[in-house]
Amino acid sequence: MSVSRALIILAAGGLAATAPAFAKPLPVMAPAAASASKTIVENASAMPNLSTLVAAVKAAGLVDTLNGTGPFTVFAPTNAAFSALPAGTVDTLLKPENKPQLTSVLTYHVVAGKVTAADLAKQIKAGGGTTMLTTVQGGQLKATMSGGKVMITDAAGGSATVTMADAPQSNGVVHVINKVLMPGG
Template identity: 70%
Template sequence: MGMSGGNATMQNPMVGGAPMFPTKDIVDNAVNSKDHTTLVAAVKAADLVGTLKSPGPFTVFAPTNTAFAALPAGTVDTLLKPENKPTLTKVLTYHVVPGRMDGTALAKAIQAGGGKAMLKTASGDTLTAAMSGGKVMVTDAKGGTATVTIANVYQSNGVIHVVDKVLLPG
């Protein structure tokens, strides 16, 4: 029963060069990740800070800056304008699934669904999760698929899965 590396699970995962502390909430951890400055700016613009600091729990698929940068030119700037707050809010809440669904829970849901799990998001829409090559893939309403690049970043009020694409509601 070799336990080599058994303690690795107890260490705080690094996201965007910063340790993520399970005692901190989603917002307090995200602000420290240099890979999530766009997401944090968007959460602030959409007035979702209060929501994401509440007890939750929430499962957040957190797109990196690179994921936001991959959107068509000008998309992020447009979304951050005050007049587009409803759209921005919808896009962001589409990345939030109520409850604490870590990788194990996601895998179980995918298995139970015969290879696909339909996840009801905070925006009222659906994301489809599936496994591919040992990684969780999340598909949006438009057919775009994001890969979970860092899973199970535990927070005091939920769990974050870092994704490489911005998911878009229908």
């Protein structure tokens, strides 16, 4: 698989979304190599549909950070989400001279602390239908519910759906999303 077909953030195994926040249970993905005792990066490395994440994390020099204690909440786009980006975007981000931009995009998908689907649903309800999440990058993500699913909106107005939630990691939780989120400015 080419690096351009495999980019950015992390998702991991053992995904089971049965949180009451969702109208229908989200798909479960539990590869044999995934484990709640492994870190975000270790589990992402075991997921073929998230190989882009590992390549980008390595290129950005974020492996040690995301293998750290955390906890972290990661909104992880799949490889398919990356193929929907404009042609050349992934290749451009992976160039060594663009490491600061790649790091910004990756850390925009990470929130400090562990936020489960149930936690997120409570925050959305308490916020009257919306909650704002501050990312490790420093930007904001807006979380809302639509049709029983959590939607994450980036600074540019792009919206991603959480397709799998609550993948437990030893250092946090991963929620798989179907679009790449982009920080503003």
